[in-house]
Every structure is written in C-alpha cells, then in structure tokens.
Amino acid sequence: MIAQDIIIRPLVSEKSVSTIKTKKYGFVVHVDADKTQIKNAIETIFGVKVAKVTTLNYQGKMKRQGKHEGRQAAWKKAYIQLTKESKPIEFFESLQ
Secondary structure, three states, X not given: OOHHHHEEEEXXXXXXXXXXXXXXXXXXXXXXXXXXXXXXXXXXXXXXXXXXXXXXXXXXXXXEEOOEEXXXXXXXXXXXXXXXXXXXXXXXXXXX
C-alpha cells in the first residue's frame, strides 16, 4: 500500500479538534494498515515526525430497511501524537 491509500481522511470531530493544541491529530485509516505503516504514511505526506500512534477498530453497524438487513463497513481510526520539536500539520491549523 502507498501512503495515500493508508490515510483515507482527517477525522474532524469535537474531540479531535480539541486535541490539536497538544499536537495530537485524528485520521480515518485503511482497516488493514498497522501502526508502522500509518506512522510512515503521515511522515511522508505531511513531512512531520510522529512520536506515537494509537489505533481503534470499529465494527460496522447493523442496518435494516424493511425486511432486508445489512451491515455498514467496518473502519479504523488512528490518533497521531507528534514530537515536541515537530512542526504542526498545516491542514488542521484552520480548525482552531
């Protein structure tokens, strides 16, 4: 997988926006990506140094429409902690 396939989109929620001041950012990532791949992708795309990666897996919710049942897709969330000497990610600066 290349770096652009691993990082799907930034996670913009109330919790993730409040942690920007401490250089902690949230992303929705590919389900099969591990922490090392996520770290390398963030460093490649944004040109920053990553100190810590925390991941959370979510199962898709069951949905019904009439008598038909289905399941939404599972997804993975990653929180990235940058090092103290690293520059902040420019994309998130406008959200503060």
